[in-house]
Amino acid sequence: MPITQLDGHQVHVDAEGFLTEYGEWDEELAKVLAAQIGIDLTEEHWKVIRFLREDFKDKGETATARRVQTVGGVPVREQFALFPKKPGKKMAYIAGLPKPHGCV
């Protein structure tokens, strides 16, 4: 696993750049990750990211867009507005989690 430098943080990432160590993430780092993919984090973004972090802690896997809607309470339409085009991957990237594996 490569180690990469992000704004002074040393973090483990996979070949695509997704963080691989749950504990290496913090909210400051999330802002850096979001900026890398051109997203300015608002309170609406944080609602999704905090849900993903908590849900991963419970379930051991990254919530899909479907689950972010049904359990996290953020509708799919809003997810696409907040994280354009590829919400599933972008949400996971900023939350420092692996890409979601679920199909739906």
Place this chain on the structure above:
Amino acid sequence: MTTTETRPAIVPSFDDDESTGRKLAIICSKGNLDMAYPGLILANAALGEGVETHLFFTFWGFDMITLSRMNHLQFSPAGNAAMHLPGSDAHFPQALAPLPGVTPAATHMLKKQIADLGVPEVPEFLDQIVAAGGHLWACRMSADMNKLTLDDLRGDVEGIISAADFIEKTEGAQLLFI
């Protein structure tokens, strides 16, 4: 111990610019519950990857968008030689498949298995696909055969169009017939 190296920041390439040209067109021609899902799952996946996606509902697939029918899709083991007995590798005897009660029981079982995975029922799945930016189109010939109009269909169906219209709208798209 594994050796590690420190690299400059690796940023995933989300291909925002490249993916804008990709289009997917899915023709849904089946109204059996089990055959409704493949198109929906692929459409949902494509939309999540930023791919412009169009679904065209034709023949039996028309039931998926018809208000009076979309909640009553069924699954039957009849003619499906790959159907197994629950929790077993043994095949479901084809002679039993047409018996009364088998289709409702099989439908109930399939719905439960799908729900257990957190996958929505067909109408709700289409809601999600539309929310994700998917486009729904109804087939003109199917509407005429069934004597149905836009009023009989989901409100988010964008139009009843001919096959030629659909081909025109999906120029350059990758196409799936299900």
